[in-house]
Amino acid sequence: MxxxxxxxxxxxxxxxxxIVPHLPKSIADEILVVDGGSTDGTVEFLSEQGICVVQQDVPGRGEAFRVGIEHSVGENIVFFSPDGNEDANDIPELFHLLESGAEIAIASRFLPGAENEEDGKPLPFRKWANQSLSWIANVLWNRSGKKVTDTINGFRGYRREAFLSLKSVSRGFTIEYETTINALQSGMRIVEIPTIEGQRIGGKTKGPSWPTGIAFLRFIFSQISRDIRSAFL
Ligand SMILES: Nc1nc2c(ncn2[C@@H]2O[C@H](COP(=O)(O)OP(=O)(O)OP(=O)(O)O)[C@@H](O)[C@H]2O)c(=O)[nH]1
Ligand SMILES: [Mg+2]
Structure with a gap:
């Protein structure tokens, strides 16, 4: 597989x-949903479509990544969030990059040719926050000379052994940032493609700006203190 x-x-x-009924069955050898405890009919709808749904025991988006890896068997795993932000047409290219040697393949909202959901807004605060996080990651942890433009986007794939070797611990929305930074530090091959980010179709965000932003800042400080400790001990 x-x-x-x-x-x-x-x-x-x-x-x-x-979105999900329009995903071609041939898009992957295995399709699996990890659900974080939906109460709005999401699970019932997916089950009616014949799609395998795994429920998380422990909450959080980071936890969902690990549950997805644990319950699947493919060598190359692409994560997809079906809320309208991610363009499913990019999924085959992410798989292709992993099969061609990338250890992490990221759909970037900031490469030339890409679009971010806030492009065109007069004050795109989330875009600026995202770009600042990537700037920090590149300055502090990227020694490869090739910048990663979208270190936090969740629309991405991993080779199985690469994800496992990163030993992620993030429970929530810092999972992508954590794995990108650890991958940069261990010299993994990260490849990006431009993507067009769409607007959320309905429902509510699960990553409200302030709590999520604070979680990222806390993560950066814990990462820096971990590095300082390991440099001196
Ligand atoms: N399984 C699982 N999925 C989650 C969890 N939290 C969020 N998600 C999903 O992860 C995706 C990303 O969450 P969003 O709320 O869209 O976060 P966002 O894209 O930063 O915010 P928006 O701009 O509102 O789209 C969505 O498909 C969510 O349903 C979780 O704890 N478990
Ligand atoms: Mg979203």
Missing amino acids: NRTLVILTLNEIDGVSS
């Missing part, structure tokens, strides 16, 4: 019902 698509859901009935 080569290609696994892991779909992440938490109360996403609007997005799921308009």
Whole structure:
């Protein structure tokens, strides 16, 4: 088994019902949904579609990544969030990059040719925050000379052994940032493609700006203190 698509859901009935039925069965050898405890009919809808749904015991998006890896068998795993932000047409290219030697393949909202959901807004605060996080990661942890433009986007794939070797611990939305930074530090091959980010189709965000932003800042400080400790001990 080569290609696994892991779909992440938490109360996403609007997005799921308009996106998932249009995913071609051939998009992956294995399709699995990891659900974080939806109560809006998401799980029932997916089960009716004949899609395997695994429920998380421990909450959080980071936890969902690990559950997806644990319950799947493919060598190459692409994570997809069906809320309207991610363009499913990019999924085959992410798999292709992993099969061609990338250890992590990221759909970037900031490469030339890409679009971020806030492009065109007069004050794109989330875009600026995202770009600042990537700037920090590149300055502090990237020694490869090739910048990663979107270190936090969840629309991405990993080779199985690469994900496992990163030994992620993030429970929530820092999972992508954590694994990108650890991958940069261990010299993994990260490849990006431009993507067009769409608008959320319905429902509510699970990553509200302030708590999520604070979680990222705490993560950066814990990462820096970990590095300082390991440099001196
Ligand atoms: N399985 C699982 N999925 C989650 C969890 N939290 C969020 N998700 C899913 O992860 C995806 C990303 O969450 P969003 O709320 O869209 O976060 P975001 O893209 O930063 O925010 P928006 O701009 O509102 O789209 C969505 O498909 C969610 O349903 C969780 O704890 N478990
Ligand atoms: Mg989203």
